[in-house]
Amino acid sequence: MKKKSGDFFSALKSIILPESNDQRAANGPVTNNVILKELLDCFDNSCKRESVGKSLLFNMHFLVILHPDVYEERLSSLPIIVKEALKAFYLKLKSYKKNYDELSPVSFHWHFRFAPGTDFNQEKITVEDVRVIGMLTGLKPIGSGGGDRHNTAKVTMKSKATNVFDKMDINLDVLRHLHFAENGTFTVKFNPELNITHVAVTNNATTQITARKADAGLARIEYYTADTSKDAVYIMKDTEIVIARKEPENLGYSNYLLIESGFVSNPHARIRWNEAQRSFQIASFSNNETRVNETVIEKSEAGNPRWFDLRDKSQVLLNGMVTLTFKQL
Template sequence: MTFLDRLKKALLPIDTAAPAPDVTNTRLMNELLACFDASVQQESVGSSLLFNMHYLIILHPDTYNARLSSLPVVVKETVKAFYKRLSELRNQYEEISPVSANWQFKFGPGVSFNNETIEPNDILVIGTLTGVKEGGYQQNTKATVKPKRTNVFDRMDINLDTLRHIDFNESGSFTVKFNADLQLGSESQPRHKEAGLARISYHLPEQDTDEQFTMQVREIVIARKEPENMSYSNYLLIDSLYVSNPHARIRYHESTRQFQIASFSRNETRVNERIIPRSDLTDPQWLELPNQAQILLNGFITLHFDGE
């Protein structure tokens, strides 16, 4: 050690900061619970108890892979902790007001968010009341987030373009039905989102391959597989020149509890041999889509629709 090194060591304070704790299942649950608690303070109004029900959790890729197999248990224990907290708060409010029928958790790997680096020991939780719009992200949304610079959960605008590089795939996505009895019943066990709302299978004659798509959100777009569509998670992309771009949309209508379809293609779209009229992109004409329906695109590609 040189004279200058010894002088520097003597003059500068020794860094005694504790290392960041490892990401454990308990830490994951506690971060989610802290986000939930912050949302109760920020969202509740008058006699109504409101709280976040949708959560995005971003972990460093190495941490994500290490934790992936235990995530179903983390989700189960987290929802149990949420119910315990709601039971404790029930006497302070006249009404518990869930704004969604389900708790939703999406875990994804990432190395950065909003100009902040995600380190292996970091846990980034983003909580919202009803979730963010899938695909074609809106510019901003209100969310409960704990930035590194403050280390405190707060309600703020986040730009959802910063989520485009995060792969919230099926293996890290879970849904738990909300139970008004505030208990995790057998019917409310976490299930992977791969179960979905509906499944669509089809055959591609050009490649002689069979494909399957899981409808995970309430509305999807059927379109030709093109580079500009690859970033949208709610697109069913079909690698065929016989499919228009876009060709159609399918949605689950919450109030009627029915699936519906609208067609935008100049080429013919049929459902069970019934021709679907072409709509303008800005003014879709929705028609009922029966369960086990056959959808024929341009007289060439047949989709088999299996709604749950």
């Protein structure tokens, strides 16, 4: 049985946020605590909406849009806001952990992107406004092609009419005019121990080389499905991807390699870039066989993956029917 979160999170916010700042008067100033509260509310909503069965799922990507004047005023405080948000996220996850079999983070990193803007989704952004958009995974690049499904994405966002966070569709065109600069973009590695102690939150200006490489692609995966006699190419741009059968519930994820074959499990495997070891790795979650260069990869659970080295030009065989050739870029 899932634990009801309202009482806990209300108490948590009252501890983290001074009472005088937690309830902002109408048309009041956007302070650091106001931005933090919006992030906490968005995250809390995602835990309730995304979790399934005994698996705790939650948003790990957040876009925060502020009026340009507020953005400039708060820019130097953004790393602290991110760190305080992560502290609160981990406290919440710790409280939920005993009620679930496993945490199911959909990424190895938290992502926070702040941007200045004067309008969003046909609404004006004033100096009193904060717009927080939460996602399980990041948005696909605008105009990336067929997988965009009419160029929209499902996100967690607060409706101006109801003033509560909800799941809704947004047209990606509304993001075209926003500039997510590197000094307002933060990436922090997810800590499975749910602790941010000793973690320095810095912006992404120090990781420009990695970002440029990711834009071009980390790896090229050529795959062939024997049952349909189809072949295709997938460019791996995320530091971790999921290989899964093409099903409607998977279409909204930007880091999924979806294969239209009954011989592929859902999910079947993950491939990741291990920054510490500077190497690619693979984990299998299928009851059906997964081979890498004729070596059978032992199955592991999604919440506790066992990783195996995936070398350049390796051949991966899924269930004896789908062949993938992995090439580093």
